[in-house]
Amino acid sequence: xxxxxxxxxxxxxxxxxxxxxxxxxxxxxxxxxxxxxxxxxxxxxxxxxxxxxxxxxxxxxxxxxxxxxxxxxxxxxxxxxxxxxxxxxxxxxxxxxxxxxxxxxxxxxxxxxxxxxxxxxxxxxxxxxxxxxxxxxxxxxxxxxxxxxxxxxxxxxxxxxxxxxxxxxxxxxxxxxxxxxxxxxxxxxxxxxxxxxxxxxxxxxxxxxxxxxxxxxxxxxxxxxxxxxxxxxxxxxxxxxxxxxxxxxxxxxxxxxxxxxxxxxxxxxxxxxxxxxxxxxxxxxxxxxxxxxxxxxxxxxxxxx
Amino acid sequence: xxxxxxxxxxxxxxxxxxxxxxxxxxxxxxxxxxxxxxxxxxxxxxxxxxxxxxxxxxxxxxxxxxxxxxxxxxxxxxxxxxxxxxxxxxxxxxxxxxxxxxxxxxxxxxxxxxxxxxxxxxxxxxxxxxxxxxxxxxxxxxxxxxxxxxxxxxxxxxxxxxxxxxxxxxxxxxxxxxxxxxxxxxxxxxxxxxxxxxxxxxxxxxxxxxxxxxxxxxxxxxxxxxxxxxxxxxxxxxxxxxxxxxxxxxxxxxxxxxxxxxxxxxxxxxxxxxxxxxxxxxxxxxxxxxxxxxxxxxxxxxxxx
Numbered sequence: 001x002x003x004x005x006x007x008x009x010x011x012x013x014x015x016x017x018x019x020x021x022x023x024x025x026x027x028x029x030x031x032x033x034x035x036x037x038x039x040x041x042x043x044x045x046x047x048x049x050x051x052x053x054x055x056x057x058x059x060x061x062x063x064x065x066x067x068x069x070x071x072x073x074x075x076x077x078x079x080x081x082x083x084x085x086x087x088x089x090x091x092x093x094x095x096x097x098x099x100x101x102x103x104x105x106x107x108x109x110x111x112x113x114x115x116x117x118x119x120x121x122x123x124x125x126x127x128x129x130x131x132x133x134x135x136x137x138x139x140x141x142x143x144x145x146x147x148x149x150x151x152x153x154x155x156x157x158x159x160x161x162x163x164x165x166x167x168x169x170x171x172x173x174x175x176x177x178x179x180x181x182x183x184x185x186x187x188x189x190x191x192x193x194x195x196x197x198x199x200x201x202x203x204x205x206x207x208x209x210x211x212x213x214x215x216x217x218x219x220x221x222x223x224x225x226x227x228x229x230x231x232x233x234x235x236x237x238x239x240x241x242x243x244x245x246x247x248x249x250x251x252x253x254x255x256x257x258x259x260x261x262x263x264x265x266x267x268x269x270x271x272x273x274x275x276x277x278x279x280x281x282x283x284x285x286x287x288x289x290x291x292x293x294x295x296x297x298x299x300x301x302x303x304x305x
Numbered sequence: 306x307x308x309x310x311x312x313x314x315x316x317x318x319x320x321x322x323x324x325x326x327x328x329x330x331x332x333x334x335x336x337x338x339x340x341x342x343x344x345x346x347x348x349x350x351x352x353x354x355x356x357x358x359x360x361x362x363x364x365x366x367x368x369x370x371x372x373x374x375x376x377x378x379x380x381x382x383x384x385x386x387x388x389x390x391x392x393x394x395x396x397x398x399x400x401x402x403x404x405x406x407x408x409x410x411x412x413x414x415x416x417x418x419x420x421x422x423x424x425x426x427x428x429x430x431x432x433x434x435x436x437x438x439x440x441x442x443x444x445x446x447x448x449x450x451x452x453x454x455x456x457x458x459x460x461x462x463x464x465x466x467x468x469x470x471x472x473x474x475x476x477x478x479x480x481x482x483x484x485x486x487x488x489x490x491x492x493x494x495x496x497x498x499x500x501x502x503x504x505x506x507x508x509x510x511x512x513x514x515x516x517x518x519x520x521x522x523x524x525x526x527x528x529x530x531x532x533x534x535x536x537x538x539x540x541x542x543x544x545x546x547x548x549x550x551x552x553x554x555x556x557x558x559x560x561x562x563x564x565x566x567x568x569x570x571x572x573x574x575x576x577x578x579x580x581x582x583x584x585x586x587x588x589x590x591x592x593x594x595x596x597x598x599x600x601x602x603x604x605x606x607x608x609x610x
Contacts, residue, residue, distance in 0.1 A: 050438040065456030116330025141582040146348035171337020231431040276434035299492035
């Protein structure tokens with residue numbers, strides 16, 4: 001995969017133009033554009049359906065043929081849908097109980113561990129790094145039951161600090177350790193060496209020399225860790241069963257259960273789609289703003305969304 | 306890995322210093338590895354040989370859980386069939402589509418960044434939102450597709466309510482979320498040295514020859530990596546089937562982890578769930594090893610061969 005070795009590290013080609021001199025026939029050109037537009041249309045359609053349904057009232061929802069462009073649009077659905085469940089609390093839980101602590105802890109711990117793997121030479125390094133990578137292959141279900149039993153015995157089910165989900169972040173995340181290590185290896189060793197000669201400790205080098213150079217890689221970790229916890233459904237589902245602790249993902253699930261399980265209540269779908277739009281929107285905006293960081297992260301390590 | 310086999314000699318003072326420092330830096334990961342992986346793994350083997358439901362003490366029953374799963378469990382083979390259906394059809398089609406789309410994006414077109422974004426965004430939208438959107442999009446009465454079919458007085462498609470349609474429907478959604486693979490493939494294709502294409506052109510190769518004899522061979526390492534990661538994640542699919550169909554209709558989408566979750570947290574059969582987790586782990590290992598073993602035949606590793 002892309003192992004970057006230029007001086008300015010993690011610079012994955014932002015879709016570089018291909019300077020082909022070979023003329024493609026106009027017919028082929030038209031076919032390519034046609035296919036691309038068709039694909040983009042297909043890929044966008046579900047998201048469009050989400051937003052357009054969010055703007056409908058019930059008569060528009062239950063009409064055949066479907067209403068493609070709601071008229072009038074019911075913008076109030078966003079406010080009413082949000083109020084149908086305590087989504088304010090859920091949003092606070094998502095950010096402050098889950099995503100923020102997990103992200104901060106993962107970045108710091110993975111950063112320190114990756115430094116130990118990349119920038120210090122010691123015996124057994126390769127072996128331990130191999131072990132670390134191997135844990136990526138370990139399906140989480142295998143440790144799920146024992147961990148659940150341990151956390152339950154510790155009284156951490158419904159922990160207000162989300163301990164079963166946040167505490168493991170103290171110990172680094174193999175994906176990000178791998179990513180940061182690959183990145184550190186592209187930073188010239190002379191920089192650390194010069195600092196060592198001047199008497200700087202590894203700890204100082206780590207924070208004052210390597211960190212400023214590692215911003216792009218750290219940004220990848222921050223973005224993806226935040227994204228994963230924001231999107232996580234299963235973790236909270238296992239460890240939380242109190243409404244006022246639910247993050248957004250469980251809030252939507254709860255709204256769906258109450259709105260559609262015994263026949264559709266009034267405005268069930270518009271409200272569900274409105275709330276889904278609100279929860280998906282920060283992710284989409286973050287992607288648009290930090291597109292390069294996203295693409296770099298994926299291309300470097302094969303990180304999935 | 307070689308580092309451990311270096312013949313031992315006594316370390317110099319600075320080497321010993323580095324040895325301690327290195328271990329210190331990676332200690333967060335090492336502690337986590339011990340307490341969140343090794344110990345739970347061992348505990349999981351033990352639990353898989355017990356009857357445990359949180360109420361009574363764990364009771365050791367040897368390999369009974371495994372034997373029951375393979376012989377008398379009413380769901381196990383159905384669940385295996387569902388999972389393999391989903392994995393063996395979904396992953397190759399998903400990866401194939403992603404590869405073709407990546408090639409399309411690599412052709413000489415304007416606005417590549419926009420198409421790439423459109424294809425990628427669905428893969429980072431929270432799974433709960435994805436589930437809500439498709440739930441209504443595929444609705445038999447008023448969904449976008451069936452609403453249209455109905456208005457044309459054509460027969461509707463029971464996407465999620467017919468046991469024969471439910472797995473293909475989930476595969477369609479799976480393909481929709483493969484944007485990250487497209488980005489990875491695109492990066493790999495862009496890494497193919499331009500000189501190879503130019504040489505091929507000189508030799509009179511057409512676009513198809515270049516695709517089949519240059520692009521494909523040189524990206525096979527990335528294809529292999531993606532297939533393995535794709536299989537591992539697809540074997541563990543949970544959120545979409547759980548939210549869209551909760552395993553139905555008629556258990557047609559009761560995938561492995563859906564069933565495992567049900568056994569663990571609905572039936573509280575922690576022993577059986579642990580046994581299932583270990584079987585899944587072995588399946589994943591065997592699957593990855595087989596893929597690796599065949600890779601010598603079709604994966605091209607530069608000049609290393």
